[in-house]
Amino acid sequence: MNTEFINNKIILILNGSGLADSTLESIRALCQARCEQADLKLDFHQTDDEEEMSRWITNDSENFDALIINPVEFKIYRSAIKTIAHLKKPIIEVHMNNIFHSEAGLTKPLQVPEAELGFICGMGIQSYLLAISAVERRLTQ
Amino acid sequence: MKILVINGPNLNLLGTREPEIYGSDTLEDIAKRCQQLGKQRGMDVEFRQSNHEGTIVDWIQEAINEVDAIVINAGAYTHTSVAIHDALRAYSGYKIELHISNPHLRESFRHISYVSPTVHAVVAGLGVRGYDHVIEILPDLLKQSQ
Numbered sequence: 001m002n003t004e005f006i007n008n009k010i011i012l013i014l015n016g017s018g019l020a021d022s023t024l025e026s027i028r029a030l031c032q033a034r035c036e037q038a039d040l041k042l043d044f045h046q047t048d049d050e051e052e053m054s055r056w057i058t059n060d061s062e063n064f065d066a067l068i069i070n071p072v073e074f075k076i077y078r079s080a081i082k083t084i085a086h087l088k089k090p091i092i093e094v095h096m097n098n099i100f101h102s103e104a105g106l107t108k109p110l111q112v113p114e115a116e117l118g119f120i121c122g123m124g125i126q127s128y129l130l131a132i133s134a135v136e137r138r139l140t141q
Numbered sequence: 142m143k144i145l146v147i148n149g150p151n152l153n154l155l156g157t158r159e160p161e162i163y164g165s166d167t168l169e170d171i172a173k174r175c176q177q178l179g180k181q182r183g184m185d186v187e188f189r190q191s192n193h194e195g196t197i198v199d200w201i202q203e204a205i206n207e208v209d210a211i212v213i214n215a216g217a218y219t220h221t222s223v224a225i226h227d228a229l230r231a232y233s234g235y236k237i238e239l240h241i242s243n244p245h246l247r248e249s250f251r252h253i254s255y256v257s258p259t260v261h262a263v264v265a266g267l268g269v270r271g272y273d274h275v276i277e278i279l280p281d282l283l284k285q286s287q
Contacts, residue, residue, distance in 0.1 A: 092267075100257035109245040111252075119243050122262030126281055133274050134267045 009139050010041045011132065012064035014056060016072035017048035023096075027125055034129050038136040054080035066090045066135040068128065073107055085115035090138045092131040098122030142183060144279060145208045146175060146272070147200055148190035149216030155241075155269070162242050164269045171272050178276045184209075186276065194222055201228035210235040210283060212275055219244070219254045229259035235286055237275055240265035261286065 013031055015024060028044050035042040043064060047053050057067065057080035066089055071077060081091065099107040099121050109119050118134060120127045148168060151158060156167035172188035179186035187208075191197055197218065204211055211232060218225055219240070229236060236259065243266025244251035257263050262282070264271050 098257070098260065098262060100254065100263065102258065109243075111245050113246040115246075117243055117246055118264075118266035119245065120262070120264050120267075122260070123278070123282060124285055126278055126285065127262075129281075130264065130274050130278050133277065134270065137270055137274075 008041075009039075009065040010043055010063060011035060011066050011068060011135055012043045012056070012060060013045070013068045013070075013128065014053055015044075015046040015070045016050070016053060016074040017046075018072040019046065019070070027128055030125055031128050031132060034132045038132065040132070040136060040139070050074045050076050053077050057081065058083050061087060061089070064089070065139055066092075068092050068094055068131045068135065070094045070096070070128070071107075071110070073105070078110055078112060081110060081112045081115055081117070085112055088116055090116050090118070090135055092118040092120060092134060094119075094127040094131050095121035096124050096127055142185065142210075142280075142283070143208045144179060144184050144186045144276070145200065145204050145211050146172075146186060146188045147197055147211060147213045147215070148188075149197060149214060149218045150192040152214060152216055153190050153192070164241070166269045171269055175272055175276045178273060182277075182280050184276070184279065194218055194224060197222075198224050198228045201225070201232050204234070205232050208234060210237070210279055212237045212239055212272070212279075213256060213260075214239045214241070215256050219256050220251055222255055226255040226259055229256065235279075235283055236260040236262075237279075237282075238263045238265075239271055239275055241269055241271060242266055 054077045061084040093110050120130055156165050176186045238256045238260045
């Protein structure tokens with residue numbers, strides 16, 4: 001555990017495929033700055049492999065206190081979320097675009113009633129920053 | 142900067158109705174926080190609640206060209222109201238749909254939202270503090286959308 005963080009809390013942010021490298025780097029930098037401000041440690045990853053994302057969720061579940069996930073168009077990670085739902089860790093699904101606009105395709109919000117699951121879409125990079133604020137409040141309650 | 146927060150049916154019961162889902166804060170507690178957070182950011186936050194669909198439609202229409210952003214928690218009208226959908230389409234300012242709980246984790250009749258396709262952004266399942274977070278981030282969102 002890293003003692004330089006007062007709360008010793010770790011946020012895992014996972015990203016699916018389809019985000020441009022430059023976008024991802026901007027997201028990472030802004031999330032890093034916001035987490036430092038909130039005294040949270042950030043673990044930030046991206047993968048094009050949906051099964052790898054599922055493994056990160058289930059295998060790392062002991063090593064994060066909150067999960068923020070931009071699945072882009074990934075779907076099968078739902079079973080991974082189900083697997084960790086009983087841990088009652090805050091999980092927030094984020095999308096940069098509004099997935100309910102007709103041009104946005106067939107992405108549907110995650111439905112795992114057992115999980116503590118928030119949802120944010122349509123705010124661009126701010127979707128992530130709002131999620132970090134929500135997690136910060138939830139973890140310091 | 143003027144912000145209109147609209148709350149739909151049954152949200153006046155907040156704090157007493159199913160507190161395990163919606164929390165113990167009353168709508169008045171939330172309104173006070175939003176107004177204060179808005180003030181600190183140079184925004185004038187008008188916070189309203191109605192159980193009546195037509196009243197909500199009137200408020201949205203009156204906001205056209207008058208209000209910079211609408212934050213709407215339409216409650217159960219989210220899942221039924223084509224009239225609110227149409228009014229929101231007519232309002233061209235910045236729009237955010239907000240829910241205290243996450244409708245997609247609840248009964249299937251809450252999985253369809255007539256509000257979502259009309260707004261810029263959707264926030265759900267962050268509890269009553271979702272209001273606070275949305276007001277806090279609104280200045281950045283308005284800047285970003287310009």
